[in-house]
Amino acid sequence: MFYREAGQFKTSYAADQTVFPIVQDRWGVAAMVAIAFVGVPLVASEYMLQAVLIPFLIFALAAIGLNLLTGYCGQVSLGTGGFMMVGGYMTYKLTTTFPDVNILIVFVFAGLCAALVGFVFGLPSLRIKGFYLAVATLAAQFFLGWTFNKVGWFYNYNPSGTITAPPRELFGITITGPTASAEVRYLVVLCIVAVFAMMAKNLVRGRVGRSWMAIRDMDIAAEIIGIQPIRTKLMAFTISSFYCGVAGAMMVFLWLGSAETEAFDINQSFLVLFMVIIGGLGSILGSFLGAAFVIITPIILTNAPPMFGIDLPIDLQKHIEIMLFGSLIVFFLIVEPHGLARLWQIAKEKLRLWPFPY
Amino acid sequence: MTENTRKIGNTLLRVDDITLSFGGVHALNGVSFEIKEHEILAIIGPNGAGKSSMLNVINGFYHPQKGTIAFEGRERKRMRPHVAAEQGIARTFQNIALFKGMSTLDNIMTGRMLKMKRSFLWQALYWGPALKEEIENREFCEKVIDFLEIQAIRKTPVGKLPYGLQKRVELGRALAAEPRLLLLDEPMAGMNVEEKEDMCRFILDVNDEFGTTIALIEHDMGVVMDISDRVVVLDYGRKIADGSPDAVRANGEVIDAYLGVSHE
Numbered sequence: 001m002f003y004r005e006a007g008q009f010k011t012s013y014a015a016d017q018t019v020f021p022i023v024q025d026r027w028g029v030a031a032m033v034a035i036a037f038v039g040v041p042l043v044a045s046e047y048m049l050q051a052v053l054i055p056f057l058i059f060a061l062a063a064i065g066l067n068l069l070t071g072y073c074g075q076v077s078l079g080t081g082g083f084m085m086v087g088g089y090m091t092y093k094l095t096t097t098f099p100d101v102n103i104l105i106v107f108v109f110a111g112l113c114a115a116l117v118g119f120v121f122g123l124p125s126l127r128i129k130g131f132y133l134a135v136a137t138l139a140a141q142f143f144l145g146w147t148f149n150k151v152g153w154f155y156n157y158n159p160s161g162t163i164t165a166p167p168r169e170l171f172g173i174t175i176t177g178p179t180a181s182a183e184v185r186y187l188v189v190l191c192i193v194a195v196f197a198m199m200a201k202n203l204v205r206g207r208v209g210r211s212w213m214a215i216r217d218m219d220i221a222a223e224i225i226g227i228q229p230i231r232t233k234l235m236a237f238t239i240s241s242f243y244c245g246v247a248g249a250m251m252v253f254l255w256l257g258s259a260e261t262e263a264f265d266i267n268q269s270f271l272v273l274f275m276v277i278i279g280g281l282g283s284i285l286g287s288f289l290g291a292a293f294v295i296i297t298p299i300i301l302t303n304a305p306p307m308f309g310i311d312l313p314i315d316l317q318k319h320i321e322i323m324l325f326g327s328l329i330v331f332f333l334i335v336e337p338h339g340l341a342r343l344w345q346i347a348k349e350k351l352r353l354w355p356f357p358y
Numbered sequence: 359m360t361e362n363t364r365k366i367g368n369t370l371l372r373v374d375d376i377t378l379s380f381g382g383v384h385a386l387n388g389v390s391f392e393i394k395e396h397e398i399l400a401i402i403g404p405n406g407a408g409k410s411s412m413l414n415v416i417n418g419f420y421h422p423q424k425g426t427i428a429f430e431g432r433e434r435k436r437m438r439p440h441v442a443a444e445q446g447i448a449r450t451f452q453n454i455a456l457f458k459g460m461s462t463l464d465n466i467m468t469g470r471m472l473k474m475k476r477s478f479l480w481q482a483l484y485w486g487p488a489l490k491e492e493i494e495n496r497e498f499c500e501k502v503i504d505f506l507e508i509q510a511i512r513k514t515p516v517g518k519l520p521y522g523l524q525k526r527v528e529l530g531r532a533l534a535a536e537p538r539l540l541l542l543d544e545p546m547a548g549m550n551v552e553e554k555e556d557m558c559r560f561i562l563d564v565n566d567e568f569g570t571t572i573a574l575i576e577h578d579m580g581v582v583m584d585i586s587d588r589v590v591v592l593d594y595g596r597k598i599a600d601g602s603p604d605a606v607r608a609n610g611e612v613i614d615a616y617l618g619v620s621h622e
Binding site for chain 2: 013199
């Protein structure tokens with residue numbers, strides 16, 4: 001009833017090409033951003049931030065990275081965990097070597113390292129497609145895991161083989177390490193994710209995104225238009241790995257505090273791939289929805305029975321959680337194979353006509 | 359038609375002695391012809407004559423074993439699709455090759471890929487020069503959309519459009535590149551009479567208004583004879599006739615190729 005675009009006329013192409021062309025959407029997004037930046041840090045508990053919101057944002061960024069590659073450019077990758085690992089380890093190496101450099105700049109450089117690695121592991125995509133490419137990118141996952149375990153240089157030869165985030169400051173406030181408060185880390189993560197999500201959205205609605213989608217949808221026609229598949233695919237791999245690298249860096253430094261290579265194993269790659277598929281391939285919003293679903297649903301399922309006063313043994317509760325989660329995935333994929341983002345879009349279209357759908 | 363013929367200029371593209379084979383199959387065998395500026399050239403021939411292969415060679419998609427292609431007198435050294443695209447050769451396909459997941463507008467904008475130069479860093483900001491470039495190209499695309507009368511489906515995903523409209527969007531995508539030479543592979547296949555008439559009108563208008571040179575493959579002889587200035591006939595990978603529609607229609611070898619002749 002209130003969600004109408006009647007009477008909202010666009011008088012320029014710039015106005016027509018904004019991300020949220022409908023005024024109600026703009027208000028909604030502005031409200032959400034305000035809540036995320038101001039409301040949440042004031043209200044949310046330590047547990048809420050540390051166990052729910054920070055991982056949600058970090059995985060959302062990784063999912064955006066994979067979505068650029070898989071959803072937009074159509075190149076399936078199972079190397080996400082590996083690229084995140086590069087981000088995490090390189091941040092550690094760089095910030096311990098150059099302790100005076102601003103940690104945000106270190107994040108960017110670590111992302112660039114991951115981008116370079118992604119470029120190299122993207123090279124097979126020039127010859128192979130689909131599932132075969134997915135298997136080839138598995139090589140990245142295992143090779144990188146092996147490298148960071150074996151080569152002591154990356155973790156400064158410390159005997160445990162663990163990398164630990166040293167305390168680093170930003171504008172005089174400690175943002176990493178054991179002394180940083182959850183609120184501060186949440187805000188830093190939120191800023192980084194917001195900026196990169198915006199940039200990803202800009203990329204996919206411009207020339208670069210169109211060239212990716214052209215390669216995904218019909219590579220022969222794309223080539224004849226003048227898009228060079230080599231350049232386009234490698235660019236997708238590079239930018240996607242950059243995103244994953246930054247996500248990995250944040251995972252160690254702003255969430256976990258310390259990590260080993262096991263934190264970035266093949267399960268993480270699958271997890272991010274599930275987020276992208278459940279959220280919606282080829283949608284930035286879908287990356288957020290998918291990450292929210294995968295991260296938050298298990299937590300709700302864990303906390304729901306005690307809230308209703310049902311007292312279950314822990315192991316049974318865990319099993320029920322896994323079963324429910326699995327069936328929810330199946331349910332959503334049957335209802336809408338194009339993911340939660342498409343469901344949201346359909347809901348919005350219905351809402352435009354509600355309550356007089358004619 | 360007479361007006362069109364008057365405008366015809368110099369040779370735009372010269373195909374010389376092209377031979378293309380896949381294993382033992384000779385798709386093209388020493389084919390040579392010219393496409394002159396501003397003309398509408400029809401390439402006809404029975405199924406399997408090598409017409410689509412010829413277009414693929416001109417596009418740089420197939421690599422002929424022998425022969426050369428010269429665009430505006432300059433011989434093409436590297437047979438690569440993007441080289442052909444940069445020279446100003448655009449193309450539509452026999453089986454629609456649109457980007458199904460994208461809207462009509464995005465498909466047409468993709469056609470302007472080579473006109474957009476800003477790096478991805480500017481694109482990521484979507485501001486300043488990148489935004490200006492996007493808007494300028496959008497303006498051109500809107501002209502194409504206007505021309506093809508597809509304003510109403512601007513934001514519709516092309517996968518949802520009916521066949522005739524998809525063909526039109528594909529033409530739009532080719533036109534967005536502002537091509538010097540437009541290759542149309544069976545632009546009217548599978549259309550009803552009305553849609554065919556529309557498409558003919560668009561082809562003639564493109565030729566007339568923008569002066570675009572057009573080479574088209576078509577099986578509908580009525581259309582071919584009506585709109586083309588010149589007709590090249592291929593059969594079994596060889597060129598068997600080249601001339602005005604009337605001359606080709608009267609050519610004995612062409613009639614044999616189409617109606618079949620006993621080779622005893």
